[in-house]
Amino acid sequence: MKITGDLKRDFSALKELLPAEDILSFDFAAEGGITFRILFCDPVTDKELLGTLVVRPLMHYRGGTRAEDVGEGLASPEMRSFSNLEELAGEVLAGNPVLLWDGMDEGLVVGTKKVFLRAVMEPPTGVTVKGPREGFIEDIKVNTSLIRRRLKTGELKIVFSKIGRRSQTFVALCYLEGTANEAVVKGVEKRLKAIDIDGIPDSSYLADFLCSRPHALIKQVGTTEKPDVFCAKLLEGRVGVLADGSPIALTLPYLFVEDLQAGEDYFVPPLRATLTRVLRLLAMLAAMYLPAFYVAAELFKLQLFPVKLLLTIAGSIRDIPLSPSLEMLLVLLMLEVLNEASIRMPKYVGMALSVVGALVLGETAVRAGFFSTPAIIIVAFSAIGLYAVPDLIEVTSMVRLLLLLAAGSLGTYGIILATAFLLLELTATENYGVPLLSPFAPARPRDMKDSIVKFGLRSLKLRPKTLMSPNKRRMNG
Amino acid sequence: MTAPAKIAPRQLLFFLACLAPLSKLILLPAQLAAEAKNDLWLSALCSLAVETAAVFAAVLLSKRSLSFFALLERAFGRLAAVCGCIVLSLFFLFAAYVPLFEQKLMVQSVFYDTLPSDLLFAPFFLISVYFCLKPLGCFGRIFDLLGPLTAIAFFFLILFSAGEADLSALAPVGITGARGVFSGVLRTTAWFFDGALLLPLLGKIEYKKGLAWKSAAAYGAGGAAVLLFLALFYGIFQDIAPVQFFAFSKTAKYFPAIHLLGRIDYIFIYAMALAMVFVSLFPMLSAAELLKQAFGESKPRCLLYSLLLNGAIAAVSTVLSFSFPAAERFITRTLFWIFPLFGAALPALLLLLRERLPRRRSR
Numbered sequence: 001m002k003i004t005g006d007l008k009r010d011f012s013a014l015k016e017l018l019p020a021e022d023i024l025s026f027d028f029a030a031e032g033g034i035t036f037r038i039l040f041c042d043p044v045t046d047k048e049l050l051g052t053l054v055v056r057p058l059m060h061y062r063g064g065t066r067a068e069d070v071g072e073g074l075a076s077p078e079m080r081s082f083s084n085l086e087e088l089a090g091e092v093l094a095g096n097p098v099l100l101w102d103g104m105d106e107g108l109v110v111g112t113k114k115v116f117l118r119a120v121m122e123p124p125t126g127v128t129v130k131g132p133r134e135g136f137i138e139d140i141k142v143n144t145s146l147i148r149r150r151l152k153t154g155e156l157k158i159v160f161s162k163i164g165r166r167s168q169t170f171v172a173l174c175y176l177e178g179t180a181n182e183a184v185v186k187g188v189e190k191r192l193k194a195i196d197i198d199g200i201p202d203s204s205y206l207a208d209f210l211c212s213r214p215h216a217l218i219k220q221v222g223t224t225e226k227p228d229v230f231c232a233k234l235l236e237g238r239v240g241v242l243a244d245g246s247p248i249a250l251t252l253p254y255l256f257v258e259d260l261q262a263g264e265d266y267f268v269p270p271l272r273a274t275l276t277r278v279l280r281l282l283a284m285l286a287a288m289y290l291p292a293f294y295v296a297a298e299l300f301k302l303q304l305f306p307v308k309l310l311l312t313i314a315g316s317i318r319d320i321p322l323s324p325s326l327e328m329l330l331v332l333l334m335l336e337v338l339n340e341a342s343i344r345m346p347k348y349v350g351m352a353l354s355v356v357g358a359l360v361l362g363e364t365a366v367r368a369g370f371f372s373t374p375a376i377i378i379v380a381f382s383a384i385g386l387y388a389v390p391d392l393i394e395v396t397s398m399v400r401l402l403l404l405l406a407a408g409s410l411g412t413y414g415i416i417l418a419t420a421f422l423l424l425e426l427t428a429t430e431n432y433g434v435p436l437l438s439p440f441a442p443a444r445p446r447d448m449k450d451s452i453v454k455f456g457l458r459s460l461k462l463r464p465k466t467l468m469s470p471n472k473r474r475m476n477g
Numbered sequence: 478m479t480a481p482a483k484i485a486p487r488q489l490l491f492f493l494a495c496l497a498p499l500s501k502l503i504l505l506p507a508q509l510a511a512e513a514k515n516d517l518w519l520s521a522l523c524s525l526a527v528e529t530a531a532v533f534a535a536v537l538l539s540k541r542s543l544s545f546f547a548l549l550e551r552a553f554g555r556l557a558a559v560c561g562c563i564v565l566s567l568f569f570l571f572a573a574y575v576p577l578f579e580q581k582l583m584v585q586s587v588f589y590d591t592l593p594s595d596l597l598f599a600p601f602f603l604i605s606v607y608f609c610l611k612p613l614g615c616f617g618r619i620f621d622l623l624g625p626l627t628a629i630a631f632f633f634l635i636l637f638s639a640g641e642a643d644l645s646a647l648a649p650v651g652i653t654g655a656r657g658v659f660s661g662v663l664r665t666t667a668w669f670f671d672g673a674l675l676l677p678l679l680g681k682i683e684y685k686k687g688l689a690w691k692s693a694a695a696y697g698a699g700g701a702a703v704l705l706f707l708a709l710f711y712g713i714f715q716d717i718a719p720v721q722f723f724a725f726s727k728t729a730k731y732f733p734a735i736h737l738l739g740r741i742d743y744i745f746i747y748a749m750a751l752a753m754v755f756v757s758l759f760p761m762l763s764a765a766e767l768l769k770q771a772f773g774e775s776k777p778r779c780l781l782y783s784l785l786l787n788g789a790i791a792a793v794s795t796v797l798s799f800s801f802p803a804a805e806r807f808i809t810r811t812l813f814w815i816f817p818l819f820g821a822a823l824p825a826l827l828l829l830l831r832e833r834l835p836r837r838r839s840r
Contacts, residue, residue, distance in 0.1 A: 300589045306739030410597055413588040416747060417600050420754045421607065427618040428611050441618035442485060 001085040007102045010085065011037060014098070017089040028055060032062035037100045044095030046114040054099065054110050065103035078111025090168065115139065120146065123225035123247065125390065130267040132228040140170050140244035146227040147174060151234065155179065161192060163206070163243075167199035170244040171206065174230075179237050181468040184432045188239050188252055203246040210241070210252060212431045217422070218395050220431040222251035222258050229263050237469030253434035253467065256426065257451045259391040260284075265454055273454035280388045281452060287385025288400045291328050292407035292415050294378050298324040300411030316372040324375075325408025331371055331379045332404065334361060336397070339383070438466040484682050488617030490695040491624030493532060496671055497525065497699035498631050498706070499749065499756040502725035503579045505668045506710045508809075510718035513661030515646060516653045517718075518707045520661025524669045525700035527821050531672025533693040534824040536682070540689070544680030546770035552830045562771035565676065566764040566786075568819045573760035573790055575667045575808060577601075578801050580757045581794070587726045587746065595798055601754070602791045608758050609765035609783035613681050616755070616762065623752040630748035631702060635709065637729035637742055642712030666813045667805075670820030671696065674759060676827070677766040725749060761786055 003010050011025070022042045029035045036058055040050065053076040063069040067081045082088050083106045088098045095113035120142065123135030136143045144158050159173040171192060175185050188210060195209050207221040208214055222238075224230050225247050230240055233251045241250040260280050265273035297304035298317070305313060320327060338357040345353055365371045386396050399422065406414035429436040439447030447464045449455040461475040484492075501521075509517035541548065545565070549558035581598045589597075651658075682688070706725070713728055714721045721727055729735075729742035768782040797804045 300593070302590055303740050304743060306737070309739070410600060411588055411593075412747065413584045413597065413750075414600070416588075416751050416754060417604055419751055420604055423619055423622065423751075424604075424608060424611055424615065427622075428615045435618065437618065437622070441621040443487060443621040 003083045003085060003088075003104065003107055005103050005105065007035070007037060007100055007104075010104075010107070011039070011100055013085055014039060014089055014092075014100075017085060018092060023092060028059065030058050030061040034061065034065060034101050034103075038097050039092055039100065040097035041092050041095055044114050045097055046095075046112045049112040050097055050110070053112060054097070058099075065101065065105075067104055067106040067108055070099070070101070070104075071108055074108075074110065076110045076112070080109045080111075081106040082109060083107070094168070117142065126224060126226050126229065126263055128262065128264040128267070131263050132226065134227055135225045136227060136230075136242075136247040136249055138245050138247055140172055140242055143227070143242050143247075143249070144172055144174070147231060147234075147240075150227060150231040151176070156234070159189070163192065163195050163197070164200040165196070165198045167201065169200040171200070172242040174234060174240040174242065176234050176237075179235070179463070179469055179471045180239050181237060181432075181470065184239055184253060184434075184468070187432050188241065192241070200243055201245065203241065203243040203248045203250050206241055206243055207250055210250065210431075213429055216429050217398070217425050218256070218429060218436065220254050220429065220436065222254040223248050223391065224251060225249070226263060232266075235474065237463050237467040237471070253430075253432045254436070255434070255438055255466065256436050257439070259389055260452065261450075266457075270454045270456045274452070277452050277454060283385040283388035284392065284396055287382040287388070288396055288403060289415070290385075291332065291378050291382050291400060292403035293412070294374070295324045295328050295404060296407040296411045296415060299408070304412075313372075313374050316374050319369050320372050321369070322371075325404070327371055327375050328379070328404060329408070331375050332382075332401065335379055335383050433468070434466055439464070483614055484617035484678060486683055486685050486688050486691070488620050488624075489536070489678075489682055489688070490691055492617070492620040493692050494695040494699045495620065495624055495627045495752060496674075496696065496756060497528075497703045499627060499753050500576060500671075501668050501703050502706060502749075503583050503753075504575075504722055505665055506707055506724040507719055507722050508665055508668075509661050509707065510711060510714075510721075512664050513657045514653050515648070515711055516651060516658050517661060517711055518647070518704050519651070519658045520665065521700075521704055521707055523658065523662045524665060525697070525703065527817070528669050528671045529693050529697045529700060531821040531824045532675060532696045533689050534828050535672050535675035535679075536684075536692040537689040538676075538824065538827055539679050539682040539684045542680060542684065544770050545676045545767065547680065548827060548830060559771045562767040565673070565819065565823075566767040566771075568670075568673065568815065569760040569764035569767070570786060570789060572667070572670050572673075572816065572819075573757075573764070574793060574797075575805065576757040576760065577790060577794060578797075578805070580753065582801070583723045583726070583750075583753075586723050587750070595795075598794075599791075602787050604754070605758050605761050605790075606783045606787045608755075609762055609786065610779050613678065613762075613766065616759075619755055623755065626748050627752045630745035630752075631706075633745045634725060634729045634742065634749070635702075635705065637732035637735075637745075638706075638709045638713065640733075641728075641731040642709040643715070644708060644712045646712050646715045647708055663813055664809050666816040666820075667808050670816045672821055672824045673819045674763055676824065677763040677770070761790065 001013060015023070018039075023039065024042050025037055025039045027035055027037045038050070038054065040047075054074060057073055057075045058070070061070065061073045063073060071079055071081065080091070082091070088107045088109065091109040092098050096109045096111055099108040099110060117139050118137055120134050120137055122133040134146060136146065147158070148156065153176070155177045157173075157175055157177050161171050161173070162168045163171050173185075173189060173192065191210050192206070195206070197205070200206060203223075207219070207223070211220040213220065222233065224233070230249050230251065234240055238251045238253065241252070260277050262276070265277065293304070298313070302310060317324070322330065338353070338361070342350060342353055342357075362376055366373055366376060382400065386393055386400070389396065403415055403418050406418040410417065426437050427435070427441050435442060438444060439451055444465050446462065447466050449459050450464075458475075462472050463469045463474050505521075506517065509520050513520040538548070543551065546558045546562050549561040553561075580601070581595075584598060585592055706728075710721070710724050710728055711718050713731070726746045729745070730740065732742065735742060764786050765779070765782045768786075769779060772778060772782075
């Protein structure tokens with residue numbers, strides 16, 4: 001609906017579009033005789049700024065009624081004009097007040113949005129001992145400024161769009177022009193445009209739409225809360241997506257090996273980084289497979305235990321009333337419940353939970369003969385091992401359960417079949433033409449220099465071939 | 478986006494190098510020992526030499542960048558190509574029986590302390606159904622991972638076995654005579670049809686100069702590994718070798734460290750067994766691939782082929798569950814000629830084919 005220039009009619013039309021009770025308005029007259037009306041959304045508009053930037057300068061206004069003239073009389077650096085009433089209504093809801101008057105050709109929108117921000121601080125994920133400590137916050141503008149500060153180049157493109165019919169969430173697509181593969185950029189843009197949903201409360205909603213196989217077992221979108229990691233990924237040729245209201249940034253295409261790497265790996269000697277990456281991988285594999293192999297060995301293949309260990313285990317499990325698979329399943333479920341509760345529970349009861357979890361449930365259950373000591377030890381190790389790769393915890397805990405079920409019903413052969421299934425699943429998954437398991441499957445020896453093994457920075461002169469960057473060289477000399 | 482359908486040269490070489498060690502170490506060593514005694518390696522050498530030539534011919538065919546279907550269609554027309562695909566597909570279904578059954582017997586023997594129910598093997602067919610639905614590029618990628626894993630596992634199994642083998646048991650060479658060696662070759666043809674396995678891959682391999690030679694060399698290297706294993710196997714078990722089935726799981730258990738550490742050889746046995754799952758599934762995948770070439774590869778059709786083929790082999794396995802020795806005897810003594818016909822002669826004959834129809838009309 002177009003603006004008519006008649007204050008009363010336009011205002012009532014806008015009020016029809018915005019019937020909410022927190023949409024307020026007030027009138028004031030300028031020295032030149034024009035009466036202005038400001039329409040604003042009370043909770044999200046900074047009224048002090050509104051007074052300083054809009055009302056106070058306009059009180060002395062003596063110019064004409066064109067929006068351009070009125071705009072010149074304002075002191076605001078952020079100003080837009082619209083002749084469409086729906087667009088004006090949208091701006092009011094976003095926290096930007098709309099200025100109306102008789103005889104206007106366009107309504108003026110002034111950027112005086114009230115911003116509730118938490119400070120830029122160290123994120124709870126991706127914590128490093130050495131390395132930058134800044135983390136993204138919920139405001140997209142702050143997040144893009146954190147990126148801009150690190151990438152001072154005109155090649156950094158940040159394309160904004162609004163997604164969500166009701167939430168109208170700002171989403172920023174970030175990439176380095178000439179470094180990111182154009183097909184990937186277009187692919188991400190196309191999928192973002194195709195999203196038709198009422199609201200995007202968090203970037204995880206977008207991640208679901210950006211996957212090629214939404215029902216796949218493993219995630220296909222990388223996530224980070226750290227601007228340094230985000231920028232490093234853009235420099236490698238990836239595309240990033242930020243959503244307003246979310247501190248989690250998305251990066252594409254995602255490679256499985258990304259989650260075995262940590263920000264700190266680039267601040268320690270390559271040999272140390274390699275060692276920690278190998279440890280992470282082994283810990284993750286052991287955490288997933290150990291409970292399954294223990295159950296399979298106990299149920300179907302006792303030969304897997306050395307004789308002395310077998311005697312110890314036999315002594316521990318002699319009086320346990322549950323079958324090995326059920327015992328392990330129950331201990332794992334108990335661990336998952338404890339884990340879930342410790343995350344959700346208020347911090348001040350956390351200590352009590354530790355006591356109840358570790359002592360009452362663990363120690364007492366063993367003493368009472370419900371669970372055996374080896375089962376508790378294995379699950380405890382498994383729990384710690386999974387957190388060696390925290391970004392994959394959602395997947396690895398599921399895989400651990402799948403392997404346990406396979407081992408409990410089919411023994412070691414079940415584990416092998418489940419592994420075969422996982423291999424098929426992982427090798428078949430690719431996003432934006434990039435295989436998930438690259439650089440291992442398909443093997444790209446050059447890209448392996450920064451995978452499990454970490455070479456020195458001087459050896460990483462080229463960008464990963466897997467990401468198909470048109471700008472292959474990242475270091476000269 | 479789906480995984481690419483092409484197989485990179487490196488992936489093909491990994492697959493070929495692993496093919497012989499993964500498909501010929503379960504029942505074949507005992508069978509060879511029964512027929513050729515200490516000359517078992519000579520019998521295997523003859524078969525492997527023929528298969529190496531067949532692999533060379535099959536990879537050379539991929540130079541033409543035509544699928545098996547297109548190759549036949551150009552020479553004989555569409556109907557003949559469809560028939561050819563069906564016949565070869567049926568051959569794979571038939572040939573899959575021995576690898577699947579030996580896999581089943583190995584599972585029952587190696588993975589369990591006591592004989593488990595036949596039902597425990599059933600999930601293998603579920604994996605097979607799922608596997609047949611995946612593109613061939615996915616298979617290539619799997620061997621990017623399993624190739625090195627197999628090499629490491631095989632190396633350690635050989636290392637653990639070497640100390641216990643008395644290689645003088647292989648001497649004097651040729652004591653069983655040409656008849657014994659030839660009998661070993663004839664009775665074990667069911668394990669040698671690797672040349673045919675490459676035919677469904679035609680048109681999917683990224684051919685590069687010299688790939689045929691490299692492929693033959695890779696397959697030959699795998700074959701050499703098998704020969705080495707056979708020598709160690711006979712060196713360890715000697716006269717009782719003919720009754721030592723599932724050879725690869727037995728030779729390393731006499732390694733001294735095992736008494737201290739437990740059966741650490743199982744780590745490598747399980748790694749090999751994982752790779753063996755894919756190799757024993759390969760005839761089924763090949764059969765499904767040929768049906769895709771002949772009748773189209775829409776998703777519902779692929780599912781139908783996969784269900785039909787796996788249903789058929791599962792039914793055969795169930796029916797012949799207790800008659801494997803008889804079935805195996807029938808296959809290896811009466812129908813033994815089928816395997817060299819498809820495994821060695823077919824790739825060589827296809828090399829002689831000339832295109833009669835213009836390229837654009839083909840699939």
